[in-house]
Amino acid sequence: MTGLVHDSVDSLAALIPDGAKVAIPADYTGIAMGLTRAMIRRGVRDLYLVCLPTCGLQGDMLIGAGAVKTIETSAVTLGEFGGAPRFQAAVGDGSLTIKDATCPAIHAGIQAGQKGIPYMPLRGMIGSDVLASRDDWKVMQNPFSDGEDPIVLLPAIKPDFALIHAKKADRHGNIYIGLRREVMALAGASRQTLVTVEEIVDGNLLRDDATATGTLPALYVGGVAEAKQGAWPLAFWEEYATDEAHMTSYVAAARSPEGFKAYLDEFVTGGGARAAAAE
Amino acid sequence: MNSSPVVARAPQQRSDPVSDLSAPDDLRTEELLITLIARLLEGCRLVSCGASSPIPGGGCLLARQQSGGAMQVNVLGSRVNNLMTNGGVELFDWAAQGRLDAFFLGGGQIDGQANINLVGVGDYPQAKIRWPGSFGSAYLYYLVPRVILFREEHTRRVFVEKVDFVSTPGTSDPEVYRTGGPHALVSPLCQMGFDKDRKKFHLVSVHPGHTVEEVLDNTGFEIDVPDQVPETVLPDRATLDIIRQQISLEIAETYPRFAAKVFPDAMNAA
Structure with a gap:
């Protein structure tokens, strides 16, 4: 070597x-x-x-x-x-x-890991059993929106x-x-x-x-x-x-x-x- | 019904005797489905097909040819028809950016509310039958305006009343960000449309050689059926020639086994 x-x-x-x-x-x-x-x-x-x-x-x-x-x-x-x-x-x-x-949820988790940040928000998934089966994923209100706008947060991988x-x-x-x-x-x-x-x-x-x-x-x-x-x-x-x-x-x-x-x-x-x- | 623009485009209008070749006994189902999918993509600027999708891929390539250069097509797994330079994630970025106008989803099960199951049959996670998984469906279905549901099997085990696992839902509550969803369902028997307010499919056309009864017998959910159901419009001679002489070779780059099966003459000539 x-x-x-x-x-x-x-x-x-x-x-x-x-x-x-x-x-x-x-x-x-x-x-x-x-x-x-x-x-x-x-x-x-x-x-x-x-x-x-x-x-x-x-x-x-x-x-x-x-x-x-x-x-x-x-x-x-x-x-x-x-x-x-x-x-x-x-x-x-x-x-x-x-x-x-x-697919994009794993990409997002990896991107969060790449950037050294704790999580990445991502569209989609709300109402799916994919999300329901994941207790390590969270849904939060978009803090930049005046109206109701839930979005999924994926922890860094x-x-x-x-x-x-x-x-x-x-x-x-x-x-x-x-x-x-x-x-x-x-x-x-x-x-x-x-x-x-x-x-x-x-x-x-x-x-x-x-x-x-x-x-x-x-x-x-x-x-x-x-x-x-x-x-x-x-x-x-x-x-x-x-x-x-x-x-x-x-x-x-x-x-x-x-x-x-x-x-x-x-x-x-x-x-x-x-x-x-x-x- | 004869004033319907769908019927008015029927190829039987052509007097050219060569057009007899486009009668159903010469036309392959795959060619009809490619034609139908291309029609559903009219007006799109950017479309992509996913993995294991030779017929949607053929539909995309035909639609691009018919668009006269207005449409860009990304065929997943292709080298020639790849538009991505930032890795596999770029497709998903296009969707969230609002650039991706159409995509295709299948499903081990699809139900009457357009929910899709790509995970398995039985209780989750120890499914009785386990399929590969949800792929990008739990995201793209929300963000791509024209999602075309496509299955080569039209049976009651595929088209069920209620899916066992929701890989991705057909509709969402109003507060959920959703710019996309089901645009059409295409099977070897028929084309359906989906009304997202009523959360229900309706029959758009039945392919030649099949009947409304056959569709209903093989569909496990309730659908709306209009009084008059048109026959699916067949490709005209010129379209069929393009599929066999050009699209066949383009799709063979990514799907050689499919091309060898469906277009043996074109493959032998090449």
């Missing part, structure tokens, strides 16, 4: 203690699946998972592996591959505490870690995030951001405007490791597409606890050739 640059995803995963509040982005942002498998290998437990604002395979696998105590999310879905089987099972048997939200996969990093730990600007708020709100990248490059991404405008500065970063195809089997930006055959086999396996365990044995924890090759 040199500075922020780690030699492996397992070395990054070792930074995350049991019980941590961990934020993960939506699938379009870039998902650190290699790091997620390393977390499951390490056997992390009792996570409070915050999804900005939804999650998919990453959340389903962490839940299935027993790593998650509480999830705060606007949705968990495998998209065109259907519902998330381990999530559905854990909600059904009560082993997972779910804090249902709506301040994760211990944000986990992302990005296209490249330099050796200083600056991360190229391109168009995925939600990472700025996510990293600002989180104590540190752990990053996997397709490649680590020479030079300094902050020196050139063309890359600097799409760069998360290293000051937010707790560690970075190279992970080629690090979002696999998910799609990553315009770089590569979803491994459809693998997703289909995951969905079939994860329908039962036994099938899911067999999947983990083969691709994550088994130490077999396929798990090693995957990283």
Whole structure:
């Protein structure tokens, strides 16, 4: 390990203690699946998972592996591959505490965290069961309105870690995030951001405007490791597409606890050739 | 009824024999729904569709083509038709800024008061059937003037009398800030409108090949039915050509599986 640059995803995963509040982005942002498998290998437990604002395979696998105590999310879905089987099972048997939200409410909580303020007001939600189910959200009168104007206040969300996969990093730990600007708020709100990248490059991404405008500065970063195809089997930006055959086999396996365990044995924890090759 | 502008636009007016191709046996339901959605977007300046929305996405892209450049379209998940440079939160900011004129919501359950349930069936939180979650619905439904409710399944298990969980309500009390709400409901059987004062849906048109009775049999809530219910207007030949030759390729960028299923000829030609 040199500075922020780690030699492996397992070395990054070792930074995350049991019980941590961990934020993960939506699938379009870039998902650190290699790091997620390393977390499951390490056997992390009792996570409070915050999804900005939804999650998919990453959340389903962490839940299935027993790593998650509480999830705060606007949705968990495998998209065109259907519902998330381990999530559905854990909600059904009560082993997972779910804090249902709506997408902009999680964005607002993260933005409050980014700005270091206690809460953010947001329109909508009043009269919904989403709001009714959340005793940590409050409705207040808009103090700037002469008439009656109730508005919802969302408390700041301040994760211990944000986990992302990005296209490249330099050796200083600056991360190229391109168009995925939600990472700025996510990293600002989180104590540190752990990053996997397709490649680590020479030079300094902050020196050139063309890359600097799409760069998360290293000051937010707790560690970075190279992970080629690090979002696999998910799609990553315009770089590569979803491994459809693998997703289909995951969905079939994860329908039962036994099938899911067999999947983990083969691709994550088994130490077999396929798990090693995957990283 | 013949003086209705809806009926007056019927494609049967065309004498061109080629227009016979737009008869229902050649027209796919997806193409009719794309046409209908595009019609509902007329006059909008900025529209977006959400995740897993190939037919709404196709409707948006057709509406943009028909607007002659007046409409901007954001297709979630698209690289070519992405208008956001400030991350995923920007869509929600547009809505609160009053810039987003139309959006689409589905629902595992939708009830007669236009309440939507995207969370699950049974008692919350340990639902008997758990769906993904509410997504942006508990916000966008309040702030987008034309929310089009869209489901590809028209059954009594979807269109229920009362939802088990209100992801987002169809109407709000007067003190609640609300500039948006249900504008139309589109299904493979029909188009409905919603009266927010009466909190009730009414039948606008029934798609060719289906009947009012069929709609009522498959709808679990009460709806108002006018004495004369028009047939949904079919796309004309020119519109169908645009859908098959242009919109098919545009939507394939984000939804290749959908495009391969619905537009196999266009995909093979490309």
